[in-house]
Amino acid sequence: MTFSIPFDNSYARMPARFYTRIDPKPVAAPRLIRFNRALAADLGITPGDDDEMARAFSGNAVPEGAEPLAQAYAGHQFGGFSPQLGDGRANLLGEAVANGKRFDIQLKGSGPTPYSRMGDGRAWLGPVLREYVLSEAMHALGIPTSRALAAVTTGEPVWREQGALPGAVLTRVAASHIRVGTFQFFAARRDVEGLKALYDYTVARHYPDASDAADLLQAVVERQARLVAQWMAVGFIHGVMNTDNTTLSGETIDYGPCAFMDSYHPDTVYSSIDAHGRYAYSSQPDVIVWNMAQLATALVPLMPDAEVAVERFTRIVHAMPALIREEWLTLFRRKIGLGTAQDGDEALIGDLLTRMAENRADFTNTFRALATGGPARDQFLNPAAFDEWETAWRTRLKAEEDPQARMRAANPAFIPRNHRVEQMIAAAVEGDFAPFNRLLEVLSNPYDDQPDAADLARPPAPSEVVKQTFCGT
Ligand code: AMP
Numbered sequence: 382m383t384f385s386i387p388f389d390n391s392y393a394r395m396p397a398r399f400y401t402r403i404d405p406k407p408v409a410a411p412r413l414i415r416f417n418r419a420l421a422a423d424l425g426i427t428p429g430d431d432d433e434m435a436r437a438f439s440g441n442a443v444p445e446g447a448e449p450l451a452q453a454y455a456g457h458q459f460g461g462f463s464p465q466l467g468d469g470r471a472n473l474l475g476e477a478v479a480n481g482k483r484f485d486i487q488l489k490g491s492g493p494t495p496y497s498r499m500g501d502g503r504a505w506l507g508p509v510l511r512e513y514v515l516s517e518a519m520h521a522l523g524i525p526t527s528r529a530l531a532a533v534t535t536g537e538p539v540w541r542e543q544g545a546l547p548g549a550v551l552t553r554v555a556a557s558h559i560r561v562g563t564f565q566f567f568a569a570r571r572d573v574e575g576l577k578a579l580y581d582y583t584v585a586r587h588y589p590d591a592s593d594a595a596d597l598l599q600a601v602v603e604r605q606a607r608l609v610a611q612w613m614a615v616g617f618i619h620g621v622m623n624t625d626n627t628t629l630s631g632e633t634i635d636y637g638p639c640a641f642m643d644s645y646h647p648d649t650v651y652s653s654i655d656a657h658g659r660y661a662y663s664s665q666p667d668v669i670v671w672n673m674a675q676l677a678t679a680l681v682p683l684m685p686d687a688e689v690a691v692e693r694f695t696r697i698v699h700a701m702p703a704l705i706r707e708e709w710l711t712l713f714r715r716k717i718g719l720g721t722a723q724d725g726d727e728a729l730i731g732d733l734l735t736r737m738a739e740n741r742a743d744f745t746n747t748f749r750a751l752a753t754g755g756p757a758r759d760q761f762l763n764p765a766a767f768d769e770w771e772t773a774w775r776t777r778l779k780a781e782e783d784p785q786a787r788m789r790a791a792n793p794a795f796i797p798r799n800h801r802v803e804q805m806i807a808a809a810v811e812g813d814f815a816p817f818n819r820l821l822e823v824l825s826n827p828y829d830d831q832p833d834a835a836d837l838a839r840p841p842a843p844s845e846v847v848k849q850t851f852c853g854t
Pocket residue numbers: 466467468469470471496497498499500501502503504621625626635637852853854
């Protein structure tokens with residue numbers, strides 16, 4: 382059987398101003414690090430031999446049926462609007478259609494494009510493996526996300542602050558790469574025809590039931606509300622919630638300086654470029670509402686009456702915080718074993734989180750210990766702070782049936798801990814991919830107890846703590 386991807390490209394049929402057709406730039410010596418066979422099967426891909434796939438997933442050989450292009454978009458970056466962004470280091474090869482589903486297949490780190498601005502269009506091995514592990518972990522946690530299909534090294538150095546680093550390319554799969562910033566791109570140019578074409582495309586691809594732009598907005602708001610609540614429930618901090626990194630599909634996308642928290646604190650920020658904590662853990666629900674307001678603004682020209690549009694859109698966006706709160710509460714109820722709703726639940730959860738923050742409790746391990754009956758109190762600097770809460774919690778639990786099973790399904794034992802990710806990258810740079818492969822194996826079943834992987838569940842020792850994460854640029 383020969384290597385093949387069932388391409389059926391629709392974005393390449395959009396008007397020319399939506400993208401620039403450009404082939405990936407070949408690299409010196411592509412070598413396959415990993416290929417995601419399970420995902421490939423879902424996508425209807427027939428695998429080839431390693432060399433063939435290394436050539437395809439580095440961009441050295443454009444696979445049959447691909448029509449590579451770089452997408453144009455705009456976006457608010459840290460609140461400031463850039464009317465012209467776009468894939469500066471990515472090529473959309475096309476869309477694979479299988480089992481009635483359509484997925485973008487995109488190379489990331491595959492060379493400069495007209496949207497590269499000052500960048501080199503490349504990625505080094507660290508961010509490529511980071512995105513591979515984090516996006517696959519996110520998927521295994523049950524959270525909508527782009528996926529990783531393949532990673533290759535290029536055999537070429539990439540120059541970054543640290544010096545020369547091994548270059549790599551990630552093949553990313555997503556329901557689509559349509560961003561809030563894609564709508565902003567056309568709205569900023571008052572290109573209503575382009576906006577309409579993008580709207581029709583998005584509705585057909587993601588929201589076939591939407592009958593107007595208000596419907597589309599409502600549907601995206603619902604998916605994003607749920608997504609951000611899910612991030613909160615696993616302690617995930619995206620790190621760069623710019624509107625160009627917010628999808629219409631409701632999938633997590635653009636893993637840059639993102640991170641999962643170790644010890645819990647609502648103000649946690651890891652990203653080196655987020656100096657003011659705009660995208661701190663606890664700010665994410667506010668930021669996504671702001672991003673949806675930007676989407677709403679871009680959608681106004683699609684409605685026949687601007688005044689009516691603004692009135693309807695405002696109502697939808699204003700209702701979003703309550704929607705997030707509801708999703709959040711459902712998820713956090715589950716995390717403490719509650720399947721029913723009572724009035725005091727939110728206060729009970731809030732009380733636990735306050736005590737965790739004050740006592741630097743490990744987010745993942747505290748909740749997991751509730752599920753397994755482990756010593757949750759040991760996670761707290763002052764264990765008595767937990768004991769007081771536990772009394773109230775045990776009383777509330779009496780109204781619940783099998784809370785343990787509910788908590789086991791809601792509270793992962795394993796997350797991609799920053800220090801393990803950094804150690805994995807350091808090993809890979811030295812040519813040892815065993816930690817990368819092991820992380821992927823363990824994180825593919827995050828809700829299972831895996832006694833052999835206890836080391837991956839441990840929080841970092843003081844000397845291992847990662848204080849900052851960096852984007853791949
Ligand atoms: P991000 O912060 O990853 O969302 O990227 C923001 C913008 O910068 C996007 O338009 C990227 O395509 C572009 N960009 C990031 N890194 C590079 C790079 N190494 N070369 C060219 N463009 C880049």
